[in-house]
Amino acid sequence: MSSQAGESATVVETRGGSVEEAVATALVQLGVARDDVEVQVLTAGARPAPGERLSSAEARVRVYRINPHAARARALLEELLTRMEVPCRVSVRRPESEHEPAESSPVILDISGDDLGLLIGWRGETLRALQTALNLMLGDEGGESRRVILDVERYRARREEQVRELALRLALRVKRSGERYTLDPMHAYERRVIHMTLSDDPGVRTESSGHEPARRVVIHPTGPAQGGLPDRFSDGPRRGPSFSRRF
Numbered sequence: 001m002s003s004q005a006g007e008s009a010t011v012v013e014t015r016g017g018s019v020e021e022a023v024a025t026a027l028v029q030l031g032v033a034r035d036d037v038e039v040q041v042l043t044a045g046a047r048p049a050p051g052e053r054l055s056s057a058e059a060r061v062r063v064y065r066i067n068p069h070a071a072r073a074r075a076l077l078e079e080l081l082t083r084m085e086v087p088c089r090v091s092v093r094r095p096e097s098e099h100e101p102a103e104s105s106p107v108i109l110d111i112s113g114d115d116l117g118l119l120i121g122w123r124g125e126t127l128r129a130l131q132t133a134l135n136l137m138l139g140d141e142g143g144e145s146r147r148v149i150l151d152v153e154r155y156r157a158r159r160e161e162q163v164r165e166l167a168l169r170l171a172l173r174v175k176r177s178g179e180r181y182t183l184d185p186m187h188a189y190e191r192r193v194i195h196m197t198l199s200d201d202p203g204v205r206t207e208s209s210g211h212e213p214a215r216r217v218v219i220h221p222t223g224p225a226q227g228g229l230p231d232r233f234s235d236g237p238r239r240g241p242s243f244s245r246r247f
Helices: 019-030 068-083 122-138 155-177 188-198
Strands: 010-015 037-043 060-067 087-093 109-114 148-152 206-210 216-222
Touching: 010 019, 010 109, 019 060, 019 148, 037 216, 060 216, 068 087, 068 122, 087 188, 122 155, 148 155, 155 188, 155 206, 155 216, 188 206
Parallel strands: 109 148
Antiparallel strands: 010 060, 037 060, 087 109, 206 216
C-alpha cells in the first residue's frame, strides 16, 4: 500500500513480510537509495511460527524522502565528525509537528554512537559550538535558510523536556502567588522553549531581560493571585532556581 507514489512523492507507506522488505518496496516507489530516506516503523510484524516460512503478520513502514538541504547538512556533518575521528551515525529526524511547513521547519540531525559525551560538553557547550559552525559552513545554499539543529543521543530533546516542565511549574507558581518570577540566565534556545511553552497560557506572559551571557526569562502574572501556593512553593525567594543545579 502506498499513500503517495511516483517521482514527486516525498512519503510512502508500504507493507512487507519484514521491515526490510517493506523498506525495499518503498525505496523502489520513491526511486531513491537507503541513505536518502528516513524510516518510521508502524508495525514490526511477527516472526514466523516454527516450521513456517512466512509470518501471517505484515510489517508496515512509513518512509520519508530526505530533502536536498537536509542531505547536504548531513553529509557535511558526517565529514566533520570523520575528520574529528568520532565514529558515529548521523540521521535526519523529522520535526515533531507534521503540519509544520517543510520550507520553514528546522533540519534536525541526530548523532548516535558510543561514548559521545565529549560531543555534548559541559551543559551542551560543545554541541552548540558544533551546531553554530555547521550552520555557518552551510550558509544560505540554494536560497534556503533553514536552521540546522544537532542532537546527540536525544540529549537536546531530553533537555528541552526538562525546560518545559520547569516552565509549567513556575507558571503555576506565578499565577497562584501573583508575583513575577525571574529565572537564572539561560542559553537562547532554552529561553525560546520557555517562551513557546507558556505562549498559550493566558495567566502569564514572558519576556527576556538583560544581556548575554546573563540574559534571563522573567515570567509575569497577567491577573491577581489565584490562591495559595503548593507546599513546595510556600517558601523561598522569587528568583529562579539555579538551572545548572536543577538539571
